[in-house]
Amino acid sequence: MKHLLRLYPAWWRERYWEEFEALLEQRPLRWRDAVDIARGGIDARVHQRPRNQGTTQQRRIAMVVDRNELRDELRAILAAREELGEESEEHLLESFLDRLEESVRPAGLQPPLQKGRPTARTLWRWTVGVTVLWLLLGLSSIAVGIPWSLGSTAPAQVFAAAVVSGYALVLVVLLCAFLLSSALRTMSALIRHSSRVGTSAHG
């Protein structure tokens, strides 16, 4: 049953896992419950949002609060600049920019998704995609190869092999196009990311 709980999103499990598990331990579970839990998990993924993300209005309020904090920070920095002189300007500027970055991600909110940046999930999808591609290639080869290797020229067999290999070929072409476009997108994201990292490391 614990496997079913994995259908729920991470934020949900973090908040409810313990009490939900305690509830499940208190009663005998039936198949109907398993279906109900699976439906609940899908619902939590599709229709619910992490509570700490709040509504758009709540997020705006959070930004306003942070804006006030930023104003205080800027005042403190300007005061420090007058005391410390021009040499510390760069350091103060960096400090302010850090604070500004924090204000875009107020405390408790999820960090924004970084589009295009490769993650473990992306790599996993790639691995699965490539494996499926190899399997399809293998299957189409077998479908075409078996009748030939048996020396059969029976029209039914040749037709079946042609249909299967043709079907596989279409799938392979579609998969290749998808993988190629994904690869190009990921590579460009990787290049952008590494150039950003390089720039910040040198800076």
Next chain:
Amino acid sequence: MGLGLPGMGRFSEPALLVLESLASGEKHGYAMMEDIKRRHGIDLGPGTLYGAITRLEDARLIEPLQAQERRRPYRLTPRGEAALGEQLRALHRFTVAGLERLAPS
């Protein structure tokens, strides 16, 4: 007029049952399920119950209390009490109106 809690989708009826159960005092999930089954004969599944709880908590109609040995009790908020009262009155009006029509003239 909705016959369940508005804005709760397919969870409107379970949400109403949860609110009604909590009207008699704070309860954790299992106690709510048992209470609803005993009083109304409705066997809420765990996924449905927590779907309703999540929505009710989001709408601030119920609030969680300190967990006791992994079981977390919930209680109605004043807003939840008001929403429950309003919904029950609407259901009562609906029931009375329906029974009047059914009654032999």
